[in-house]
Amino acid sequence: MDDQTHDDWGPFGRPIFNDPSALALSRVGVVDVGSNSVRLVVFDGAARSPAYFYNEKLMCGLGAGLGQSGRLNPEGRRRALAALRRFALLAEDMDATPLTVVATAAVRDAEDGDDFRREVERETGLKIHVIDGREEARLSAQGVLLGWPGAEGLICDIGGSSMELAELKDGQVGNRVTSPLGPLKLRDVPGGKKGLKKHIKTVIEDLAAQMGTHHKRLFLVGGSWRAIARLDMQRRNYPLLVQHEYKLTRKNVAATLAWIEENDLETLRAMTGTSAARMSLVPAAARVLRQLLATFHPAQIYVSSYGIREGLLYEEMPDYLRERDPLIEACRFAEASQARIPGFGAQLYDFVLPLFKSAPFERKRLVKAACLLHDTAWCAHPDYRHEVCFDNATRANLGGLDHPGRVFLGLALLHRYKNSREGSRFEPLFNLLDEHEIQQAEVLGKAMRFGAMFSTDGPEKLVSLRYFPKKKLLELRLTPRAQGLYGEVAEARFIALAKALGVETVIRPVKG
Structure with a gap:
C-alpha cells in the first residue's frame, strides 16, 4: 500500500x-x-x-x-x-x-x-x-526545540566569548540573557584562579537573579560542554558515544570535573580525540559548569547537539511543522528513500500494535519508528543486516530520541533480522535497558520479522494478531490466501515470537 x-x-x-x-x-x-x-x-x-x-x-x-x-x-x-x-x-x-x-x-x-x-x-x-546575545540565546533555544518538541527548562549555550541562558516553557522561548562567560574571554580575567572563580560566581549569581533557579532541566549547548560530556563518558566507560540527549548527573559531573583537574590535558585529549584548540577551553568551561550547577541546582542535565544552526532552520518552519515528531519524520523519510516497499511500515505497525496496546505513548512511538525502519537495511549483506540496523539506530543523527530509546530501537531492529542477541558485540549497550525493556524490544523485533513474511498484500489483508496476556495466549488469524503463505519459515518465526512473549499459540482460519 x-x-x-x-x-x-x-x-x-x-x-x-x-x-x-x-x-x-x-x-x-x-x-x-x-x-x-x-x-x-x-x-x-x-x-x-x-x-x-x-x-x-x-x-x-x-x-x-x-x-x-x-x-x-x-x-x-x-x-x-x-x-x-x-x-x-x-x-x-x-x-x-x-x-x-x-x-x-x-x-x-x-x-x-x-x-x-x-x-x-x-x-x-x-x-x-x-546577532546580539539575546537573539543568540533565542536561536539556540529553538535549536533545542528542533530535537525536543515541547521541551521545558533552561538552555545554556556556551561559545568562545559569551554564554547565553534561555527559558523554555510550553514549547516557547521565554526570558533570555547573555553573559561574558565564554572560555576565550575568561582568559583575560585578572587575579589568577581566585579572581577567575570570584568573577564566574558573581556573573552566574546575577544570571540566576534574572532567570530564577526553579528550572528542573538544564540543556547544555556548545562545543565546550560537549567536550566535557565526552570526558564524562570516557571516565565512566559509557558504552554509547552519541552526545545528543546524553544525560548527566550532578554527582557524575562533579567527579568528572575533579578528574579533569587531576589529569594532564594532553592525556585527556588523546583519550577522546578532542582537538587541541577545543581542549584548551575545557578548564575554563569546567569552572563555569561547576558554578552553574551549584547555583541553579538542576534535577536533570542533558547535552544537546542542536543549537544555533538548527535554531536557524527551525526559524524557517511554519508552526504546524514545528509540532511534528522529529523521530517519526526522520524514520518516514528513511523508509521512503531506502525501503523496498515504502508505506509498508505503517501496515506493519498496525499488525504488531495488538502486542503493545497497553503500552504508554513513548513505547508506541518507538514501535512506530522501528516499523518504519524495519526494511531500510535490506541492501546490506544478510550476515550483517542486524548489525547495520543496530548501528544505524544507535548512532544516527536523530532528534527526539534518548539513549535508552536508541538502544531499544536498535535491539528491536537487530531481532528483526536475528533471533538471538547472545554474543553480540553490542552487549555493553544492552545495559542501558532493564530486563523488561530488553524483552519488549525482542518481542517487537520478532513480531516485525514474522509480519514481514506477509508483505505481498500487506498483513492487514492477510493476517492479524490477538494477544491475551492474562491467558498467556497469542492468536493468529489467517485468511485463505495467508494460509498459502504461512510456510515453514513463517511458522518458525511465529513460534519464536510466542516464545519471546512466553505464551501458547492458537491459529484460527478466517474468511478473506
Whole structure:
C-alpha cells in the first residue's frame, strides 16, 4: 500500500517530507561565525528532522585576545575569511545558496567587526548578520526545540566569548540573557584562579537573579560542554558515544570535573580525540559548569547537539511543522528513500500494535519508528543486516530520541533480522535497558520479522494478531490466501515470537 494513501496514522499524523513547505527547506545552508569556530552546515531531507548533508568546521579563534586588544585575532580573521571563501564555493556546488550567515559575540564586540563583515562580503559575496546575545540565546533555544518538541527548562549555550541562558516553557522561548562567560574571554580575567572563580560566581549569581533557579532541566549547548560530556563518558566507560540527549548527573559531573583537574590535558585529549584548540577551553568551561550547577541546582542535565544552526532552520518552519515528531519524520523519510516497499511500515505497525496496546505513548512511538525502519537495511549483506540496523539506530543523527530509546530501537531492529542477541558485540549497550525493556524490544523485533513474511498484500489483508496476556495466549488469524503463505519459515518465526512473549499459540482460519 502506498504511503500517501494510508489515511490512519493514529497519533503520529501524516508524513511531511512530501509537503511543499517541507521541500522548500530540503537543502538549507547555514554558517555560524563564532568566537572560537566557523562552521558550515547544509541540512537536507525531511524538514522537521533534517539530515546533515554537509558539516565542516574550522577552529579559527576569532575572539582570542579580544578582551585585551578589543579587536579580532588577526590570524583568526585570516583563517575565518579563507574558510568563508571556501564555504561560499561549496554552497554553490551543493545548490545550498543563499547561505544564511550569522556572527556572534566576537564580531559584535570587536571594534573591527564591521570592517571584517565588509571584507567578507567584498571577498565572498556572503552577507554576515551580527546577532546580539539575546537573539543568540533565542536561536539556540529553538535549536533545542528542533530535537525536543515541547521541551521545558533552561538552555545554556556556551561559545568562545559569551554564554547565553534561555527559558523554555510550553514549547516557547521565554526570558533570555547573555553573559561574558565564554572560555576565550575568561582568559583575560585578572587575579589568577581566585579572581577567575570570584568573577564566574558573581556573573552566574546575577544570571540566576534574572532567570530564577526553579528550572528542573538544564540543556547544555556548545562545543565546550560537549567536550566535557565526552570526558564524562570516557571516565565512566559509557558504552554509547552519541552526545545528543546524553544525560548527566550532578554527582557524575562533579567527579568528572575533579578528574579533569587531576589529569594532564594532553592525556585527556588523546583519550577522546578532542582537538587541541577545543581542549584548551575545557578548564575554563569546567569552572563555569561547576558554578552553574551549584547555583541553579538542576534535577536533570542533558547535552544537546542542536543549537544555533538548527535554531536557524527551525526559524524557517511554519508552526504546524514545528509540532511534528522529529523521530517519526526522520524514520518516514528513511523508509521512503531506502525501503523496498515504502508505506509498508505503517501496515506493519498496525499488525504488531495488538502486542503493545497497553503500552504508554513513548513505547508506541518507538514501535512506530522501528516499523518504519524495519526494511531500510535490506541492501546490506544478510550476515550483517542486524548489525547495520543496530548501528544505524544507535548512532544516527536523530532528534527526539534518548539513549535508552536508541538502544531499544536498535535491539528491536537487530531481532528483526536475528533471533538471538547472545554474543553480540553490542552487549555493553544492552545495559542501558532493564530486563523488561530488553524483552519488549525482542518481542517487537520478532513480531516485525514474522509480519514481514506477509508483505505481498500487506498483513492487514492477510493476517492479524490477538494477544491475551492474562491467558498467556497469542492468536493468529489467517485468511485463505495467508494460509498459502504461512510456510515453514513463517511458522518458525511465529513460534519464536510466542516464545519471546512466553505464551501458547492458537491459529484460527478466517474468511478473506
